[in-house]
Amino acid sequence: MGTYVVVGAGLMGAATAWQLARRGHEVTVLERRAPANAEGSSHGSARILRYGYADPFYAQMVVDARREWGDLERLSGERLFTRTGSLDAGAARDPAALAEVFAKVGVDHELLTGAEAAARWPRFRFGEGDVLWHPAAGVVDAEASVAAMLRLARAEGARVETGRPVSSVERAGGGHRIVGPDGRAEEAEKVVVAAGGWLPDLLGGLPLPDSFLSAFPPLQVMQENAYHFPYRDAPEEPWPTFIHKQSDALVYGLPGGRDAGLPDGRGGQKVAEFNGGRPIRSAAAQTGAIDPANRERIVAYVRRALPGVVPEPYAETTCLFTNTPTEDFVVDGADGITVASPCSGHGAKFAPLLGRIIAEAASGERPPPDRFRVRGGRAAPPSR
Secondary structure, eight states: OOEEEEEOOSHHHHHHHHHHHHTTOEEEEEOSSSTTOTTSSSOSSOEEEOOOOSSHHHHHHHHHHHHHHHHHHHHHTOOOEEEOOEEEESGGGOHHHHHHHHHHHTOOOEEEOHHHHHHHOTTOOOOSSOEEEETTOEEEOHHHHHHHHHHHHHHTTOEEEOSOOOOEEEEETTEEEEEOTTSOEEEESEEEEOOGGGHHHHGGGSOOOHHHHHHSOOOEEEEEEEEEEEBSSOOSSOOOEEEEEOSSOEEEEEEOTTTTOOTTSOOEEEEEETTOSEEESSGGGOOOOOOHHHHHHHHHHHHHHOTTBOSSOSEEEEEEEEEOTTOOOEEEEETTEEEEEOOTTOOGGGHHHHHHHHHHHHHTSSOOOGGGSTTSOOOOOOOO
């Protein structure tokens, strides 16, 4: 068994720490602030778990991840996933093509006409064209999932250190020395870096081969905007999640969970535009300021397409996406350092599965999928 330091305690770092610890490794997690904090990408209670990918590789990964979520819920004794079903609409989304992928990987679904969908879900107005429904989709509680995985990791002997930012990693004998800006350091045989939007600042401080670093895909960090709109009527059951892709934009929505809940208990629908925010250098450059033009676009969209909510946001926030050019994830490394960036705004749904993939890659138990390798073949975007 080996000694590991995991840098970052968001969804991916927590999942990796748990999977390494349950395999008997000695694990220390270094988190710059607190797990799932609001400066990263894993805070809050609402992330979509949906199967709708045009690429069968990712659709099958969701099938596999759902089993891992079940394992996590069983071991933690917590409900981390709420089933809501999901709707895919819009000509650019191509619901018929998604239905073909679902048939290949065995996901239950219905392909409906626009009129049929409008009759079944009168709170939505997607316009003409087919609408795809898959009932197994839902919402993952990101923050509770991080806490559950870290709790399980601690039960297996892992140590979680908060308030421990990392500025560099140095070689030390046969292992590594992980150093913070205050000079505090930890030593371990192997390192997993799961730093999310902080990765662009940290990557150059890792003792990785030049060939690896030069082949690493460029990362674009986006400060995204999300809005909560109140339901007109308290729903008896959760609203479906949805993805509506038109020629000029992809808008998605989901029940907001605990995020910015209303005092009367009605709650609301969280709505956002994919990559509708602004690019920033790294997480360190985030401002938390909402883009007024983006707010205007989303309010106009809600007024047009979601008659079941009041088109006035009662809460709004920013979050971070860290994108690769193809939207593929990165899980790869060299010389005892594994870099994990399961990102691009669609990684959360895979967290416990990706934790296993990262842990197996870091320990040498099993290599990651070729398309996650820095030198691997880069596929076309997974077509959200």
